[in-house]
Every structure is written in structure tokens, then in C-alpha cells.
Amino acid sequence: MMEINSNITEKTDQELVSMTFEHKENYAHLITRYEDKLRRYILRLSGGRVEDTEDILQDVFVKVYKNLNGYDSNLKFSSWIYRIAHNETITFLRKINRRPTTYNFELDAVKVKTIKEDLNIEEAIDQKQLSGDILKIINSLNPKYKDVLLLRYVEDKDYSEISDILRKPPGTVATLLRKAKDIFKQEILKNKHLLN
Amino acid sequence: MPKENLAEDTLKKIEEDKIKPTPRWCFATKNYLFWLLFAVFVLFSSVALSDAIFLFKKDNWSVHQYLGRGFFKHFFVSMPYFWIILAILFLLLINYILRKTECGYKYDTKKAVGLEIVAVVVFALVIFFVGLSSIIHQSLLNRTNFYDAVIYDENKTWDNPNRGLISGRVVSFDDQSGFFMVDRHQENWHVFGPFRKEPPNFLLGPGVQVRVIGRMVPPGNNFMANIVKQCCH
Numbered sequence: 104m105m106e107i108n109s110n111i112t113e114k115t116d117q118e119l120v121s122m123t124f125e126h127k128e129n130y131a132h133l134i135t136r137y138e139d140k141l142r143r144y145i146l147r148l149s150g151g152r153v154e155d156t157e158d159i160l161q162d163v164f165v166k167v168y169k170n171l172n173g174y175d176s177n178l179k180f181s182s183w184i185y186r187i188a189h190n191e192t193i194t195f196l197r198k199i200n201r202r203p204t205t206y207n208f209e210l211d212a213v214k215v216k217t218i219k220e221d222l223n224i225e226e227a228i229d230q231k232q233l234s235g236d237i238l239k240i241i242n243s244l245n246p247k248y249k250d251v252l253l254l255r256y257v258e259d260k261d262y263s264e265i266s267d268i269l270r271k272p273p274g275t276v277a278t279l280l281r282k283a284k285d286i287f288k289q290e291i292l293k294n295k296h297l298l299n
Numbered sequence: 300m301p302k303e304n305l306a307e308d309t310l311k312k313i314e315e316d317k318i319k320p321t322p323r324w325c326f327a328t329k330n331y332l333f334w335l336l337f338a339v340f341v342l343f344s345s346v347a348l349s350d351a352i353f354l355f356k357k358d359n360w361s362v363h364q365y366l367g368r369g370f371f372k373h374f375f376v377s378m379p380y381f382w383i384i385l386a387i388l389f390l391l392l393i394n395y396i397l398r399k400t401e402c403g404y405k406y407d408t409k410k411a412v413g414l415e416i417v418a419v420v421v422f423a424l425v426i427f428f429v430g431l432s433s434i435i436h437q438s439l440l441n442r443t444n445f446y447d448a449v450i451y452d453e454n455k456t457w458d459n460p461n462r463g464l465i466s467g468r469v470v471s472f473d474d475q476s477g478f479f480m481v482d483r484h485q486e487n488w489h490v491f492g493p494f495r496k497e498p499p500n501f502l503l504g505p506g507v508q509v510r511v512i513g514r515m516v517p518p519g520n521n522f523m524a525n526i527v528k529q530c531c532h
Contacts, residue, residue: 124320127313131306138305157305164309169318173326175401270404272411 116180120171127168134164137181140258141188147253148192150242159195163188182267185258189250189268218256222288240290248283255280333400337393341415344389345422346435351382352423353432354450365462365512377456381449386423390415457510458483465490465522466510466530472503477524480509487520494524501529 111132114122119136122129141163146156166187174183218237241252250269254260262280266273312318355378363373393415397403403411426432439446457466467482477491490511496503503509513524 128310130313131310134306134309161305161309161312164305165312165316165318168309168313169321170326171320172323173321177402266405270398272405272407274407 117176120174120180123168123171130164130168133167137184138164141184144185144253144258145188145192147238147257148189148250149196155195159188159191162195163191166191178267179264182260182264185254185260185264185268186270214256214259221256222284222291240287243290244283244286247279248286251276251279252283252287330401333396333403337396337400340389340393340396341418341422344386344393344419345426346432347382347386347389348419348423349426349432350436351379351386352427353436354379354382358451358456362456362464362512365464366456366459377451379450386419390419393419460515460520460522463512463514464510466508469503469505469507469509471505478503480511488522489520490522490524490527492524494527497526497528503527 111119114132116133116136119129119133123133138160142156142160145159145163146153149156149159163184167184170187174180238257241249241257244252251265254265254268260268262273262276265271265280266276269276271279358377363370366373368376390412394408394412397406397411397415457464459465465480465482465488467480467488470479470481470487472478477489477494480488480490482488490513494511494513501507508530510528510530511522511524512526512528513522515521516523
């Protein structure tokens with residue numbers, strides 16, 4: 104039986120996984136909890152068409168269901184589901200032999216502020232313009248830098264979560280992020296006249 | 300447009316395609332298999348390294364002067380490249396397999412490679428000291444054709460009577476006239492002295508494998524020895 108919705112929001116991911124094993128209908132709660140986040144993530148990662156994103160998203164949830172027994176509870180469930188979404192998106196892009204394209208969206212002010220503070224470019228760039236063009240610049244970067252920047256600044260993941268999602272050692276993630284930030288900052292400053 | 304009811308659609312697909320969660324044992328088995336492969340390749344790399352150590356130690360570095368080449372040339376010619384390359388290849392595989400295990404990606408690359416090297420060296424030394432590397436080397440020499448071609452065969456060094464190096468098995472020994480030995484081409488040699496034994500206390504008698512440094516004394520297979528070394532095989 105489906106649980107009463109009011110209780111569902113209080114349940115942890117782990118509890119929802121256990122409930123799914125009891126009744127597969129309960130899997131709907133996990134899907135509802137993650138569908139918006141993953142939809143945005145897939146769209147940002149692939150820059151693809153909305154229809155493609157929906158297909159990838161459904162494949163992700165089917166794959167998650169198939170592999171539920173393989174979920175290691177030492178990981179955050181969100182890291183695990185993001186990992187599957189990341190891999191499915193990359194596989195999809197390879198299958199259709201297409202490089203990710205730019206999907207424009209505006210970041211919320213808090214995220215833009217974090218990026219500006221972290222990159223020490225507060226004075227240089229106007230917040231509103233940066234918000235509009237940020238993904239254009241991220242998308243132009245090498246995929247390995249793009250992945251870490253998206254996860255860190257757009258998806259708000261910490262180093263350990265990024266390490267679990269991309270299956271890279273935390274030290275490697277830190278190095279990639281440092282390099283990515285340097286390159287991103289250079290690109291921002293190089294395109295400053297275009298932004299302003 | 301986003302699907303309006305993704306959850307319902309996905310559950311419907313799961314139902315229609317009769318999709319079930321893969322059993323837990325499948326994931327556990329896959330992970331154990333990777334760790335098993337990891338252990339196997341640590342062992343392979345250790346064996347390769349132990350045989351490299353064995354060949355390296357077996358080589359007689361002082362004979363280069365008899366072969367008319369300098370120490371460094373002799374060093375580079377007689378390096379056990381076959382085993383060294385194998386040990387490195389297996390080491391790379393070990394690292395690849397580690398990354399495929401469930402939590403293998405968490406290990407820092409430098410630390411992981413460092414620990415893998417330490418493990419391989421420790422096991423290689425154990426294999427070497429218990430004498431397995433010698434057995435592996437000998438059985439590969441006896442049972443395969445390729446092995447002799449891909450390693451620097453130190454026995455060939457001792458197959459140089461013109462340069463004053465011979466080796467073989469002692470057939471008979473006589474205090475007065477030296478000893479008779481047969482080399483690997485079944486040639487008989489009369490070896491006589493005065494010569495020094497290395498090590499000084501080894502017993503020179505029928506069946507003992509020896510390496511001899513000296514010079515040929517024609518006619519016939521006569522060899523005046525300066526040094527007679529005890530040999531492992």
C-alpha cells in the first residue's frame with residue numbers, strides 16, 4: 104500500500120528504499136522526490152532537448168529500480184542516484200554521437216554570489232549578467248571541468264559527494280575543481296567586455 | 300514538455316517490462332570477483348618481479364670483462380626486461396581493477412599505487428626467498444620455447460670457451476688431474492688447475508653444476524681454470 108503523503112516528506116531516502124522493497128508502488132515517492140532535481144541536472148549536463156531529457160530521466164529511474172540492491176548505504180542516496188543520472192546522460196550523448204550543447208538558464212542570486220565570492224571576481228562582473236551567461240561559459244569548458252563545476256556550484260554538492268558521483272578520488276576532485284575554477288575565472292575575465 | 304506523471308509512467312514501464320531489482324548477491328559477487336582479480340594480479344605482478352630479482356641476482360656481474368664489454372653495457376644487455384615489463388603491466392592492471400571495485404575510486408591515486416607497489420615488492424621477496432622464482436624460471440625454460448628467446452639467458456654467457464667461460468655438470472673428479480665435465484651441448488671438457496673454488500668450501504664431485512673461468516688449451520677440449528664457481532643449476 105502507498106504511504107500517506109504527509110508522512111512521506113519526513114522519510115529518509117533509505118526508508119523510502121526499504122519501503123520500495125516492500126511495495127514497488129512506493130518507488131513513486133523516490134521518483135517524485137528526485138525528478139525535478141535530476142531533470143535539471145540532466146538538462147544542464149547534456150544541454151539537450153526536453154524530450155531527450157525526459158527519456159534519459161525515465162531510463163535513470165528504471166535503472167535505479169533495477170539496481171536498488173546494489174545501493175551502498177555508506178553513500179548518500181542522492182550521490183548514488185546522481186551518479187546513475189550522470190552516467191546515463193553521458194551514455195546517451197555517446198550513443199547519439201553528440202557533444203553537450205548549451206542550455207541557457209538563470210542561476211538564482213545566492214548561487215551566483217557564491218561563485219563570485221569563491222572566484223574572487225565580485226568587483227569585475229555584474230551579477231545579473233553573470234547569472235545569464237554562466238552556463239554558456241561552463242559548457243564551453245572541457246567536460247571534466249564542466250562536470251565538477253556543475254556539481255559544485257549549480258547542484259550544491261560538496262567534495263565528498265562529487266567524488267561519489269563521478270567515482271573519482273577526493274584529491275582528484277579537489278585538483279579538478281581548483282583547475283576548473285582557474286580556467287572559469289580566466290574565461291569570465293576574458294569575456295568581461297562581452298558580458299558588460 | 301516534462302512528463303506530467305513520470306512516477307506513474309515509470310512504474311507502468313517497470314510493470315509492463317516485468318523489471319525486478321537485481322538480487323543483492325549479484326552485486327556482492329561482482330565486487331568479490333574484482334577483489335579476487337585484484338589479488339590474482341598482485342600475485343602475478345609479484346611472481347614477475349620475483350623472477351626479475353632472481354635473474355638479476357643470478358647474473359654474474361663480474362664476467363663482463365671476459366665478454367669484452369663494459370659494466371654498463373652488460374647491465375643493460377642482461378636486464379630481465381621480460382619480467383620487468385610484465386610486472387609493470389600487471390601493476391597497471393591492479394590499479395585498473397581496484398578502481399572497478401565498489402569503493403576503489405575513493406583511494407588517492409598516489410597512495411593506492413604506492414601501496415600496490417609495496418604489496419607487490421613484499422610478495423615478490425617472499426616468493427624469491429622461498430625459491431619459487433627459481434622453479435618458475437626453470438619450468439618455463441624446460442616447458443616453453445618462447446621463454447628462452449625473450450630473456451637474457453645467462454647460461455649463454457657461460458657458453459663462451461673462446462672468451463674463457465664454460466659451464467656444465469661435473470662427471471668425475473680427480474685431485475691430481477682436475478675434473479671432467481659435460482656442458483649443455485653434451486661436449487666433454489677436461490678442466491684442470493690450479494684453480495680457486497667459489498665458495499671455497501663447496502664440494503666438487505660428480506653431479507655438481509659448475510661455472511669455470513679460465514682459458515682453452517688446444518688441442519681438444521682442455522680448459523685451464525682460474526676460478527671454479529658453484530652453480531645453482
